[in-house]
Amino acid sequence: MANGAGAALQHATRILPVDTQDLGKFKNKATLETWLLPTDTGKLAPLHKAAELLKFSSIPVGFPTETVYGLGADATRSDAVKGIYAAKGRPSDNPLIIHVCDLTMLCSLLSPDGIGKDSIPEIYKPLIKRFWPGPLTILLPNPSPSKLAPEVTAGLPSFGARMPDSPLALSLIHLAGVPLAAPSANASTKPSPTTAEHVLHDLDGRIEVILDAGPCQVGVESTVVDGLCDPPVVLRPGGVSIQLIKECAGWEGVVKGYKDSNEVGQEAPRAPGMKYKHYSPRAKVILFEASISQQPVSTPAVSSTLMASEIFQDLQLMSKRSLPTVGIVTTKYWSEWAGLNKAALSPETRTQIQRAKPFHIQHSFSMKQGELWEGTSSCSNSTGTQLADIIEISLGRDTKTIAHGLFSALRELDQRGVDVIYVEGIDDKGDIAAAVMNRLRKAATIIKK
Numbered sequence: 001m002a003n004g005a006g007a008a009l010q011h012a013t014r015i016l017p018v019d020t021q022d023l024g025k026f027k028n029k030a031t032l033e034t035w036l037l038p039t040d041t042g043k044l045a046p047l048h049k050a051a052e053l054l055k056f057s058s059i060p061v062g063f064p065t066e067t068v069y070g071l072g073a074d075a076t077r078s079d080a081v082k083g084i085y086a087a088k089g090r091p092s093d094n095p096l097i098i099h100v101c102d103l104t105m106l107c108s109l110l111s112p113d114g115i116g117k118d119s120i121p122e123i124y125k126p127l128i129k130r131f132w133p134g135p136l137t138i139l140l141p142n143p144s145p146s147k148l149a150p151e152v153t154a155g156l157p158s159f160g161a162r163m164p165d166s167p168l169a170l171s172l173i174h175l176a177g178v179p180l181a182a183p184s185a186n187a188s189t190k191p192s193p194t195t196a197e198h199v200l201h202d203l204d205g206r207i208e209v210i211l212d213a214g215p216c217q218v219g220v221e222s223t224v225v226d227g228l229c230d231p232p233v234v235l236r237p238g239g240v241s242i243q244l245i246k247e248c249a250g251w252e253g254v255v256k257g258y259k260d261s262n263e264v265g266q267e268a269p270r271a272p273g274m275k276y277k278h279y280s281p282r283a284k285v286i287l288f289e290a291s292i293s294q295q296p297v298s299t300p301a302v303s304s305t306l307m308a309s310e311i312f313q314d315l316q317l318m319s320k321r322s323l324p325t326v327g328i329v330t331t332k333y334w335s336e337w338a339g340l341n342k343a344a345l346s347p348e349t350r351t352q353i354q355r356a357k358p359f360h361i362q363h364s365f366s367m368k369q370g371e372l373w374e375g376t377s378s379c380s381n382s383t384g385t386q387l388a389d390i391i392e393i394s395l396g397r398d399t400k401t402i403a404h405g406l407f408s409a410l411r412e413l414d415q416r417g418v419d420v421i422y423v424e425g426i427d428d429k430g431d432i433a434a435a436v437m438n439r440l441r442k443a444a445t446i447i448k449k
């Protein structure tokens with residue numbers, strides 16, 4: 001592995017910032033046939049450096065897309081693709097998504113001999129027209145012989161392809177001159193990266209270059225669909241909602257082909273990525289499904305929600321061993337501190353948060369810390385028992401904002417060394433809520449419903 005990603009590198013991993021204004025455009029947005037580089041080529045210097053690596057080495061490159069950061073390599077070279085699996089520590093039976101910069105590049109993969117210029121299956125035409133460039137991956141038949149390295153498809157007869165909605169990514173692919181195989185640029189099993197710093201955290205020393213364009217807009221990965229079967233199937237929920245896909249001709253009867261949480265592993269998965277542990281921070285994640293979040297506790301003289309009393313009971317047990325540090329992630333409805341700042345959990349027991357203060361950090365979410373104390377109804381601030389140090393992240397109420405901050409929040413809490421993270425789930429209908437809940441259920445150690 002002289003040049004492989006698993007070998008010790010001579011250079012530390014470098015983050016190269018990119019100015020993302022006017023980074024290129026389609027010759028004709030209606031046809032998506034040809035991607036054109038920007039006229040101001042001075043901006044391309046970091047992309048040229050990355051493209052050189054993609055062309056001539058087997059060390060993959062970290063780059064942003066609109067969904068999450070990807071770890072890209074030349075999809076036509078086996079040694080380059082193997083470099084991805086090595087850097088991520090990812091099992092090689094999980095196929096990779098091919099990223100193209102325009103439809104000309106995609107068609108060259110579908111008919112490598114150039115015969116049948118428009119070789120895209122009809123079923124995908126309405127999806128491409130509506131959602132590309134964008135967070136949608138389609139499964140296509142892999143021709144034989146194929147230009148793609150066999151490691152990309154993990155032996156499957158199809159390959160997944162997408163055109164990212166990121167001029168940076170499209171110009172990088174154009175400069176590399178080849179389609180890029182790119183999984184999310186996290187270490188295998190970890191939450192996907194939505195900033196260059198996340199990629200550095202996971203892959204420092206394993207790759208040479210990370211292109212940095214700030215936080216990803218969408219925050220969850222692309223939706224993966226298979227239209228080659230009848231009825232067509234959604235294999236992974238993602239940045240394009242199933243409701244919108246259903247509005248397209250031929251896709252009215254699309255079915256859900258993925259399983260969430262405890263359903264996973266009970267039968268052979270249709271998308272190989274579905275069978276692995278995923279999106280998991282180091283801390284234990286306890287997910288409250290939306291249905292449980294708002295249930296009040298009905299015992300007389302108790303004023304709390306079911307989730308506050310469940311969290312309280314957990315922490316009482318944990319604090320007997322040592323003082324835990326706990327993360328709380330709120331979304332649509334939970335009140336501040338998940339209600340623990342003023343819960344009356346029994347006629348005698350009260351909880352309160354002391355020494356609360358906000359963190360002043362650059363994030364799309366707000367974050368604060370405090371101490372959780374248990375005391376009797378009559379206790380003052382200075383009496384009682386401390387149960388936990390708490391860090392609370394409030395992702396906001398809008399589903400898109402929640403998706404945008406989700407992985408970043410899990411990573412932030414992990415970096416601050418929390419032992420357990422309590423997360424408020426959302427109703428998984430509408431918009432990209434299905435993607436948010438799919439990722440959370442996979443990250444969760446315990447699901448309360």
Ligand code: TXA
Binds near residue numbers: 097
């Ligand atoms: O948004 C995204 O899709 C990101 C960015 C970087 O583009 N990429 C990404 O790739 O999430 P990855 O490798 O983490 O996930 C690829 C998913 C896996 O669930 C994999 O099993 C599925 O796509 N997949 C890829 N090719 C497939 C195929 N031929 N058949 C079935 N599933 C496939």
Ligand code: MG
Binds near residue numbers: 183184192
């Ligand atoms: Mg991934």
